[in-house]
Amino acid sequence: MSGAATRVGFIGLGNMGGRMTACLVRGGVEVLGFDARAGAAEELGAVAAADAREVVAGSDVVMLSLPDSRVVESVLYGDPAVLEAVLEGQIVIDLSTSSPASTRRIAADLAARGARYLDAGISGGAAAAEKGALTLMVGGEAEALDEVRPQLEHIAAKVFHCGPSGAGHTVKLLNNFLNAVTLSATAEVMVAARKAELDLETVLDVINASSGVSFASLNRFPHIIQGDYLEGGLTNTLMLKDVALYLDLVAELGVASLNAPGPVAAFGLARSLGYADRISNTVVDAIGDVSGGVRLHDASGQETA
Known part of the structure; x- marks a missing residue:
């Protein structure tokens, strides 16, 4: 499979999928795109497909960027014509945050049709997606990954092969759980720092030079x-979904999750207070709401109602 001649199909052109598609198009890759929102493909410079079946039938490599396994399964199994359109030798890459068990089932079904399925969890958020600098954690055949590296190089700065089918999505869930813990915990700490009338830039400088440092x-x-x-990254709803998937995973593995109550409570609070579809960084405002109306960026430095 030659990188220059390969046509990429992309299903799911939302916050992350749209940015990845734009990177592919800027890199000179011909992209056949489909999204539930009319006009999404054209806005990104991709060729518009009528449906998912057309994407699968007309592409050498198919990429999926969808909210969760339920939606991935609905796309691949909802219309029998989609699986019937799978091509011998085709590689399908799931860039969603999906259940490893669902991933392995889909991989087996595609293998029966002569195709290969890679689960490729992504990290880096909207900013990295915009620049084509994501980190990918990939499960599936190493040979299949090597074949699509020329396409993945347009969207990712680092690509790790994590093991067999399901391994990529497993590593993604492990990473996202740590992301949820550190984001929610740092949000709580920063609200406390505001209420203690500390200079927040100084507090961050101290944390970032000390043992409390994190990506957040x-x-x-x-x-x-x-x-x-x-704005533009993972919402509070999706963050809570990822934590729930992590809990399913560790339950299946027989691992006790002693640190899950914090992020479950924090992102659940954000959802209940009206931040469900806002970026997960707004969890700090949800915590602030129940802590006296605190906003970190209030110019006066005072609590707001």
Whole structure:
């Protein structure tokens, strides 16, 4: 499979899928795209497909960027014509955050049709997707991954082969759980710092030079304290979904999850207070709401109603 001649099909052109598609198009890749929202493919410079079946039938490599396994399964199994359109030797890449068990089932069904399925969890958020600098954690055949590296290089700066089918989505769930823990915990700490009338930039400088440092403190909160929530990434609803998938995973593995109550409570609170479809960074506002109306970026430095 030659990188220059390969046509990529892309199903799911939302916040992340749209950004990845734009990177492919800018890199000179011909993309056949489909999204439930009319006009999405054309806006990104992709060729518009009428439906998922047309994408599968007309592409050498198919990429999926969908909310969860339920939606992935509905796309692949909802219309029998989609699986019937799978081509011998085709590679399908699931860039969603999906259940490893569902991933293995789909991989087996595609293998029976002569195709290969790679589960490729992504990390880096909207900013990395915009620049084509995502981190990918991939499960499935190493040979299949090698074949699609030329296409993946347009969207990712780092690509890790994590093991057989399901391994990529397993690593993704492990990573996302740590992301949820550190984001929600740092949000709580920063609300406390505001209420203690501390200078938030100084607090972050201390944390980032100390043992409490995390991706959230390094990359998110320097923006959040200025009122920039870095919109466009994972929502509170999707973050809570990812934590639930992690809990299913560790239950299946027989691992006790002693740290799950914090992020479950935090992102559940955000959903209940009206932040369900806002970026998960707004969990800090949900915690602030129940802590006296605190906003980190309030110019006066006072609590807001």
